[in-house]
Amino acid sequence: MRTPSAPLGVAVVTDLVGAIVTGELQPGDVLPPESSLSQQFGVSRTVIRESVKRVEEKGLLTVAQGRGTTVNPATAWNVLDPVVLSALVDHDDSLGVLDELTVVRASLEASMASAAASRQTPELSAALEEAYQRSVATFDDFETYIDADAEFHYTVMEQSGNLLAANITHILFARARESSRFTGAVTQEALVLTLAEHKAILDAIVAGNAEQAAATMHDHICGAWSRRRQSVSRS
CATH class of the missing domain: 1.20.120.530 (GntR ligand-binding domain-like)
Known part of the structure; x- marks a missing residue:
């Protein structure tokens, strides 16, 4: 669920990173479509699209045309990224x-x-x-x-x-x-x-x-x- 006190995009990014780091989302898993994530987080599809892009830039996701968005293995993560490192330490x-x-x-x-x-x-x-x-x-x-x-x-x-x-x-x-x-x-x-x-x-x-x-x-x-x-x- 989205953290209410955080800006929309930041909260979605933090939650997605946390889900991947904790193993709630496993390597190879395919993210639900934008419409489902939009409903799940209570934000627009535009916010979801931008948030997924941010998580992809951190190395946790791969977005491929026609195959959807998949979770990457830990070896691909940018562990020096502040959000990723925070999630790793916090959990x-x-x-x-x-x-x-x-x-x-x-x-x-x-x-x-x-x-x-x-x-x-x-x-x-x-x-x-x-x-x-x-x-x-x-x-x-x-x-x-x-x-x-x-x-x-x-x-x-x-x-x-x-x-x-x-x-x-x-x-x-x-x-x-x-x-x-x-x-x-x-x-x-x-x-x-x-x-x-x-x-x-x-x-x-x-x-x-x-x-x-x-x-x-x-x-x-x-x-x-x-x-x-x-x-x-x-x-």
């Missing part, structure tokens, strides 16, 4: 998507930390130190601290000079942060560990130790998710 009861996201993010950020270490200048080092110090200064204010935490990571990404990796990671990280499954139950002990790990990453990058920077960043991201995952699994 990730097993945490498998967030596990995969962590693996990809850890690999990309480790590579970027290595690159940042290789490109250090006094100005870049000062900027990274400043980002770290903002985390220290906001430690007792959780809402402000998590923003400072993210800013530290974004600073490393920017200093890597790898625009593509930074953009992909930014999309993954930003969407994951919106999920309570990703954030988990944050404890004081976890925050202390995170701050210490950031300091180790900072030291390795500023020292120009690319190998150590990569290893420390990779371990930090995987370790932080492992700690949060345990709290989510217990809840």
Whole structure:
């Protein structure tokens, strides 16, 4: 059913993507004709046509003349599309998507930390130190601290000079942060560990130790998710 509070086209797109991601619509399934979808969602056929086109652009559907509109396998989906990624994360009861996201993010950020270490200048080092110090200064204010935490990571990404990796990671990280499954139950002990790990990453990058920077960043991201995952699994 269409979400009443959302604009017509956006709601239809979100519902169709959700139905495909959850398996309500399986690969190879043929969508009902426009007239049926129009009645089902309570919108005009024009809205349905435009919505289907948007979902097709995300890789979830194939529209073929004479064969109708069929659902594509997951390998064809644009999983970095915000609507698709949101649906995957929102329906990730097993945490498998967030596990995969962590693996990809850890690999990309480790590579970027290595690159940042290789490109250090006094100005870049000062900027990274400043980002770290903002985390220290906001430690007792959780809402402000998590923003400072993210800013530290974004600073490393920017200093890597790898625009593509930074953009992909930014999309993954930003969407994951919106999920309570990703954030988990944050404890004081976890925050202390995170701050210490950031300091180790900072030291390795500023020292120009690319190998150590990569290893420390990779371990930090995987370790932080492992700690949060345990709290989510217990809840």
